[in-house]
Structures are given as structure tokens and as C-alpha cells.
Amino acid sequence: MALSPKLDLRQTQALVMTPLLMQSIRLLQLTHVELEQFIEQEIEKNPLLERAETNDEHFSLSEQGFGADRNSSDDGEFGRSTMSGDLDAEGNRSSEPGDHWLESGEITSSGSMSDTFDSSLENIFPDDPGTHDFIAGDLASQWKSSSGDGYVSSGGEGFNLEQVTASPVTIRDHVGEQILFAFEKATDRLIAAELADHLDEMGYLRADVAEIAERLGVEAAHIEKLITVMQGFEPAGLFARDLAECLAIQLCAKNRLDPPMKILLQHLELLAKRDFHSLKKLCGATDADILDMLQEIQLLDPKPGTAFSSGVADSIIPDVQVDLGSDGTWRIELNPSALPRVLVNNHYFATVSKAKASAADKIFLNDCLQNANWLTRSLDQRAQTILKVASEIVRQQEQFLLHGVAHLRPLNLRNVADAIGMHESTVSRVTANKYMLTKRGVFELRYFFNAAIAATEGGEQHSSQSVRHQIKRLIDAEKPDDILSDDTIVDLLKGQGVDIARRTVAKYREAMNIASSVQRRREKKAQASVRKADEKSRADVA
Template sequence: MALAAKLQLRQSQSLVMTPQLMQSIRLLQLTHVELDRFIDEEIERNPLLERADPQPDAPGEPVLQEEGSRKPSNADEWFEAETAWSAEAISEKLDSSLENLFPDDPGVNERVGPDLSQQWKSAPGNGSGASEGFDMEDMAAAAVTLRDHVGEQIAFSFVDAGDRLIAAELADGLDEAGYLSADTGEIADRLGTDLASVERVLASCRGFEPAGLFASSLAECLSLQLAARNRLDPAMKVLVANLELLAKRDFQALKRLCGVDEEDLVDMLAEIRALDPRPGLVFSSGASDAIVADVEVRPAADGSWAVELNADALPRVLVDQVYFARVLGQARNQGEKDFLSECLQNANWLTRSLDQRAKTILKVASEIVRQQDAFLVHGVRHLRPLNLKTVADAIGMHESTVSRVTANKYMLTPRGVFELRYFFTASIAAADGGAAHSSEAVRDRIRQLIEEEKVEDVLSDDTIVDLLKGDGVDVARRTVAKYREAMNIPSSVQRRREKRALSGAGR
């Protein structure tokens, strides 16, 4: 067999993920907060990008609806409009703001005088947009941490410097719930003192407010709070020492151990429920971000649903064509021109990607609203089974695209704010062969049946299965048990014990 070099032509197809395409895919799954952070990073890297802040006291910008709408792409027109507004509207608004400083005093303008008026106009932050940038959180005091709160009490509770040092070490061993996770023996060895001194200081620290701090277990935490209320009697001590029986709702065993009747036991349980099992969490400094709905749904005049994108969740980014033209004319070499051209290309691609992202979210949300119209009208019982493929086929997109769009996006409806993923539920067959039922609707039905049960007729899982079949829902007993446990609802045996105890107290 001869070996020789020769040329051959072959034709093949391959999918290449360009950086721009990867960026578009990434933008789809970003949340509102993550998208703002990403745009800030792009603006920092690209001098041609800038945010288009809404004008104060100006009519609201059009919100992207079914067909969508965009800002004019002509940067010169936008720049001229901005300049005209700044020259006329800002001056007028500053004058009116001076007149309204003291609205009850008509002679205030004469007393202020032109000099002070000009100083007010030229002062930083006294423009028409000053109120727009005001944030009350910027003036709020810093949150008090658990360590700060305990440190103040240590300073007033101990005179001896050694005791304060031990108390500080104990405070460093507190977890966020207020429990002491450090070992007292290790603290004693580390500080070179005896264990008795550490235990004595610990006993004093357990008297700090809020009651329950420095406990080593849940039972000890509850005992400290009961002692602060002067309610730690012998029967309550036994109850706290047998919390595992309380978790099992074995009220008969608790009555026997505590030596009380049903009425006293119910009162004791009410006192336990009023306690705080994690007293240190009130000083948690973790800030929770408010949910910003990406889509708003409201009833339309013709009886349908109007689906709009939330203007507050839409990023406003402009490409500064004026700056590009000015800087390009001053470029000194080809490298600078190539850099500016690349910045312009990336900026244009980003604006198109953001526009496409908005249209895709609106298209997916509109189809979800169309599929779940009965839910919006009648409630969770009418939530239809829905999967990603159904929505993807209806709007002509891929399942993966719909999955990215619905991740961490929220919809504001007349029935509340829901994550888009909430509307995608599993299908449960109907007992009579009719339309399938949503798993979320079945959960709601199970919750209602258990809430309406009587003390003499507590429903078992098998009974709930029979009742659901009577409503046309074909569901297995293990599915009912799974849904019940997911909703943190105890078994029928535990519910029967609790209801008997509560009814006995009522008599």
C-alpha cells in the first residue's frame, strides 16, 4: 500500500458559540440585581455605554408590551432633548423649589434675595433630581449586631477586668442564634484560669437580655426564658426536659410525666410556643433584597389580561454616538481606532441583547398567562399542569431558553407575586379520565381537607385519597403522604393527639 500526501474536500456543519451569543444566553438567566451589576461592569469597561436615567417629573416612558417598544436609537436627538430639558426645566424647577421652601410665608422670596437664590441653585445636590437620589437607608443608623449588644451588657455587668475578659471570650463563642458553641474548658485553658471562674461568669451572662442567650441547647434556652418569666416550676422543668415527646405530640405521656391534667398541659404548651428558640436572630444583620417583579399582569378593559414588563426592572442603557464620533476624529493611530470600533460593536450588541432579553421574557410571560388564565380568575385550585415544552412549542423557542427565562424571574398578578417557575407544575391524572390536575392544586386541596377535619374525625392518608378520588383526582397514598410532609403537616396520629388535648382544654 503506497503512502502519499493528497488534498480532499469535505463539507461539515458545526455549532460555534461566539462570545456575543454566549453573552445573550447568559443575560437571559440573570436576575434584576445581577443584571444591574453586569451592566455596571460593562459601563466601567466600555466608555461608549451610559445609563439613561429617567427624567424627574417627566411622563413615564413607554413600557414594553406585547409587540415591544424601544427608545429612539438616534443619540444626537436624545442628547439635544437632554440639553434642552436641563436648560429650561431644571431652572424652572429650582425656582419653584425656592418658593416652596416656606409655603406658609409669602414673603420668603423677598427675604431670601437673589444672591442666596443663586447659591442655592449652584449648591451640589440641590437640582431637580435631588429628591430622586435620596435614600432613607443612607441616613439610617447601622444595625446593632449580637456581639455589640452583648458587649454593652458585659461592660456594665462586670467590674473585674479578668471577668470581662472571660465574658468577651464567651461572647466570641456565640453563634448567630445566640447559643454558646465554645467549650468552657477550652476557654479556661486558653485564658489560664480555672473552670469555676468561667462557669461563674457564664452564669451571669445567661442573665443578659434577651433571655436565652449563652444557652448550650434548646432545652436550656427555653429554661432560661421561662426562668426570666418566673414560670420554671417543676412541671415545666419536666416538660422542657422531654421535648422529644412534645415533638411527637405524645400528650398522654407528657401529662403522666408532668403530673398535670389536659387543661394545664395545654396552658404549658401555649407558654412554650410564646418563647423564642433562637433569641440571637433578632440581631441578624443580613439584609434581604426586596423582590422586584419583572412582569406585571393586570385586567384589561376588554376582559383579557394586559401583560407588561416592569419599567423599574428594565435596564436603560444608551450608546453615546456623539462621544464616539468626537473621540474617533481625535484618534492618533490605528490601534486607538480599532479599540473604539470594538467598543462600539460591543455596546451595540449589548443594547440589542438587552432588547431581545426583554422581548423574550415578555413572550414567555404572555404564554404563561394564556395557559394559566383560570388560575388568575379563580385561584390555585384551577392551576393547570404545565411544563417547559408546552410553552416552548407554543412560542417557537427551545426548552432551554424557556428554562433560562423563568429562572429567578417574578410576575406581579392580582393574586400576588409569583416566581415564573411556580406556574410549571406536575400533572396528576383525573379519576374519571378528564383533564389532569396540577400538583399545586392537589396540595391546596389536601391542606384544606386537613384544616376542616374535626377532632372526632381526623383524616388518615387513605381517607384523603378516597376524598380526592371523589373530587376526580387519581392520586396514590404515598403521594398524599409526600405532599403532606412537604407542607410540614404531621400524621393523623399526631394530629389526633393534639386535637384531643386542645378540645379537652376547651371543655
């Protein structure tokens, strides 16, 4: 059989991930802070993009049977005017009469007014913002607030806040200040600085004293004396080697480190198990004393160094606002403060296009216009998708919004994706790091997605979050003489129609930081005995 070239036509389907499509997908999963940073970078690169100064309009969805009331533009695009827009034909936004009074040609400068009225304004208004105070050259070079020409402007335009704001104090800086006052000898200060470098983020000393002593050529006993002194630094608990020593330092600062407390700190594992019977024997104390010491320990800070952590938590800005209208329908709106407002300056593009420019400049300008239009469309599409997913979540979790967490329904990404006609991955990106403001608080959109717990006798399934709530409510209502074990909780939940395994109850209980039934029984029995002793003492006094 001879080989020969030939033409063949085939029809196939393929999903092509273009760079613009990948960028649009990336915009969906950006948080509010990340989106603002991305837009700032685009505005810096693209001369056709700029921020809208004021825009009070916002996306809204007012539901009557979950019908949509949307702000639409003439071309059918959803809410186009709220997210992006174009400047007018003259390149300016509309303004009220009198907005440009500075350009009216009136005499406003102090010099021209002085010539006109034959008088100096400096004699009448010595603090006139237009004046400058002269500073000698040697002082002008030393003051950051002064300009380089030896004048200080009394206006605030050239004020640089970054030059005067203090940098965050680290734990190393805080300890270094105390070292200067705690030690007189330079060698002790150097050793103390070396020890301070071995503090971890919690304030614990993670250093080998013998290794440091050998490396610095000093005795280990001398380093231990320095550590004892440094353990008196503020905040109390720094330079401890373990949790027990950290708590002991803080109790010593409060003058509460008595012999029973020392013994209790040496047996923290028994305290964690709430083994009050063994602790009473070891400490020679009563139930009331053990409970008092437990309360004091709970008030201490096990990680004193975290107060100097440099991490900054981003403030949560809800992307969606949900409110129940007076007619009983849900009103779902995108938060106006979370919507980036971007304009495309078509007037500037038209002006520059008419001017003589090279081919490279025209190509650059066309690319900028294409990218600007793509960004505005992508922001509009992002807003539509968030609103569509949020409205479906509200429809599915309406009982939670009305009655609380006990009525939270099981929900997964596929349910929402099928209801709104989108892919699961799109819903996953939309719900990541997006927040909804309701009358019950601010919730991440992922909060409304819960695993399903089977119901007994084929009833309606329960969400895992509502089951956790029921477990916590049962434990909070238990009596000291009737502590509920995990098996008992399983039986009670099955009586309420929840088919759940014992290991699942234990997993949920541990996730909520609730002690086991044995530990709760010991603690509540000790509390009951203390209450009885108090009642008896009051009765004897009466």
C-alpha cells in the same frame, strides 16, 4: 498503498458558542439586581454607553385572544426605543424651551448681583447657599463633614452618606456592650469575650467549658458562673447550650418557669409527638394547662441570635405585570421600573472618530461601539423572550389567575418551549428568579410549573400544587372526632378524580409542616376536652 496529501471538501453543521453568545445567554438568567450591576460595570468601562434619564414608554402586550400589541421601531426590532437608543445628531436629547435658563447669560451669582445693586445679599439672606462658614483649622481637621480648607459648605453636593450611616450591629458587638456593664474585673471581661466568640449565628454557645478553663488557667466552675450571668443578657435566650435551655431562659425572664414547665421542657420530644397523656402524668397538669404551656412555648424565639444576622434580603421587583382588561382580555406588560434604559452616544463616537487619534485608540473606540450595540440588542432580545414566555404562561394558567390555586394546571418547560418555538434551556433561564405581578400576588415564574398527578379513569391530570391545596383544605375541615389518616385522604382524593399514592400524600403533608393524624388527634382531643370543661363551668355559673 502509498501515502500522499490531498484536498477534501466536507459539509458539516456545528453549534459554535461564541463569547458574545455566551454573554447573551448569561444576560437571560440574571436577576434585576444582577442586571443593574452588570450594566453599571459596562457603563463604567464603555464611554459610549450612558443611562437614559427619563423614559415613560414600556413594553406591553394587550391580548384579544392572546394577540400582540407591540411597540415597534421602524427597523422592525421589538420595542427598541424602550430599552436602548441613540442620542440625536447634536448629542443632546430634546428639551422644552427654558430648560437651560442657567445658560441664558443672566446675572445670577451673589457677587455680580451685589456689584450691580450696590448691596450685599449676605445681609438680606444670611443662609444663602452660596456662602461658606469658616471653621478653625483644629476643628476642621476633626469634623468629617467639613472640607479640608476649613470651610463648611451649606450645600448638599459634597455630602457623603457612607460616612455617617452606622454599620450593622453584629451579635458580637451587642454582647460586647453588655459585658462592659455586667463584669467589673478585667479578667472576667476577657473570659466573657472569649465565650462570646463561641456564639453561633443562632445565639447558642458552642464551646467546651473544660477546654477553655484549661487554656485560660481558671476553674470550670467560675466559667459556669460567668455563663449564668451572660444568660441574662438581652435578647433572652443567648448563651444557651440547647433548645430546652434557650426556652427555659426566655420563660424565666417572663417569670413563667414553674415546676410543670421545667418538666415539660425536659420532655420536648413528647410535646413534639403531642403525647398529652404522658405529659399530663409527668407534669401533674390538666389538658388545659398543657395546651396553655404549649401556646407559651410557641410564642418563644428558638433562635434569638438571628436578629443580628448581617444578611440583607433583596427586594422583589416583578419583571412582568398581568392585569385583566375591561374587555375580558389579558394585558401583559414588562414592568417599566425593571427595564434598564441604555443609550448609545453616536455623536460622541462621530466626534472622536474625526479627531486625530492613534490606531490603538481607533481600535478601542470601534470595540466600544460594537460592545454598546451588542448590549442594546441583547437587552431588547432579553425583554422579548421574557414577554414571550410570560404570555404563554398566562395562556396556559388562565384558570389559576381567574379562580385560584385549585385550578392550577400541570405544566413543564417542554410545553412552553414547544409552544413558543424555543429550547427548554432558554425557558429555564428566563423563568429563573423572574417574578410576575398578578391580582393574586407576586409569583416566581417557576411557580407555574408543576408536576402532573394522574387522574382516575383517564381524566385530566392535576398539578401537584393544586393537590397540596386540596390536602390542606381536607385537613383544615376535619372534625376532632374524625381525624383523617393518610389512607383516608387518598380515598377522598380518588373520589375527586386524583390518583395518588399514600406516600405522596405523606410527603406533601410533611412539606406543608402538617402533623400526622395521630398527633393531630391528640391535640384536637385535648382542645375538645378543654372546651367541654369551659362550657360546663359556664353552665354551672349560670
